[in-house]
Amino acid sequence: MLPAGRWKNGGVTATRLDGQAILKAIKDELRVRVAALAERGVVPGLGTVLVGDDPGSRWYVGAKHKDCAEIGITSIRRDLPAGTGLAEVLSVVRELNDDPACTGFIVQQPTGLDEFAILSAVDPAKDVDGLHPTNLGWLVLGRPAPLPCTPVGCVELLRRYDVPVAGAKVVVVGRGITVGRPLGLILTRRAENATVTLCHTGTRDLASEVRQADIVVAAAGVPGIITGDMVKPGAAVLDVGVSRVDDGSGKGRVAGDVADDVWDVAGYVSPNPGGVGPMTRALLLSNVVEAAERGAP
Numbered sequence: 001m002l003p004a005g006r007w008k009n010g011g012v013t014a015t016r017l018d019g020q021a022i023l024k025a026i027k028d029e030l031r032v033r034v035a036a037l038a039e040r041g042v043v044p045g046l047g048t049v050l051v052g053d054d055p056g057s058r059w060y061v062g063a064k065h066k067d068c069a070e071i072g073i074t075s076i077r078r079d080l081p082a083g084t085g086l087a088e089v090l091s092v093v094r095e096l097n098d099d100p101a102c103t104g105f106i107v108q109q110p111t112g113l114d115e116f117a118i119l120s121a122v123d124p125a126k127d128v129d130g131l132h133p134t135n136l137g138w139l140v141l142g143r144p145a146p147l148p149c150t151p152v153g154c155v156e157l158l159r160r161y162d163v164p165v166a167g168a169k170v171v172v173v174g175r176g177i178t179v180g181r182p183l184g185l186i187l188t189r190r191a192e193n194a195t196v197t198l199c200h201t202g203t204r205d206l207a208s209e210v211r212q213a214d215i216v217v218a219a220a221g222v223p224g225i226i227t228g229d230m231v232k233p234g235a236a237v238l239d240v241g242v243s244r245v246d247d248g249s250g251k252g253r254v255a256g257d258v259a260d261d262v263w264d265v266a267g268y269v270s271p272n273p274g275g276v277g278p279m280t281r282a283l284l285l286s287n288v289v290e291a292a293e294r295g296a297p
Ligand SMILES: Nc1nc(=O)c2c([nH]1)NC[C@@H]1CN(c3ccc(C(=O)N[C@@H](CCC(=O)O)C(=O)O)cc3)C=[N+]21
Pocket: 059, 060, 063, 106, 107, 108, 109, 110, 129, 149, 242, 254, 272, 273, 274, 275, 276, 277, 278, 279, 280, 281
């Protein structure tokens, strides 16, 4: 990753879309709303359910609780040992559904268990991941409901840097349920008004699709799949793909979907790490505060 405005190979590199900086700004905004809720006697509480001891998952969950502490959201943490069964996870989900101190919660994925059984068991009003079938259904129907954090994080990151989305051609690479699929739905809403091409690993000529794009969202989970020769000069490129490459540290190094030479061609790059990851956490916080505001007396 290169800092903004640095010269490289004789050309000006892309402007860095700094998710960490925007996370900080969003925390400052949310802190005010949490304080207003406190005056009405409401304290938002984020619940997390974590199964097993994957170091990456542990880090994500720990970061989310640290974020919460910084802005006055209470943490409710349920760490379950590896090998915990579905019945036990579902009983913890029901417990959080019924706990008034928990205004929203997530079950950290993957659990190794039936993901759809778990998602469906969450009270849709407390689904701060925005991934419950009911909430995804509301998204398809264009009605207000909690939205998935990573796709909204992408849109918000572009908005904060004044990258125009309305009327833009956006190529999304990846059709997963947490990023690509919902991002296509969000970007084509009247409010965003983008023209979206949803590509995937079966797309015949990916390079020619990507070359058309004013905005590229790389969420395929294939390290380096987007290279500089595929990018229209000046385009915005968001690196969402997360692959963990073992570097012997135990945590692993994060490898994105965007190759380094994209910085020479693009106008904006959201790096990985430091881009959409922190934005995902920002939108999770925002969903927790919104859920608490909706439920407030
Ligand atoms: N129910 C559920 N909800 C999720 O939102 C969810 C999930 N399961 N499972 C895993 C993915 C992944 N995810 C990330 C969150 C923050 C960063 C993040 O903040 N990353 C930092 C640091 C990365 C590093 O150095 O390890 C960065 O990009 O700068 C990344 C990835 C949320 N996920």
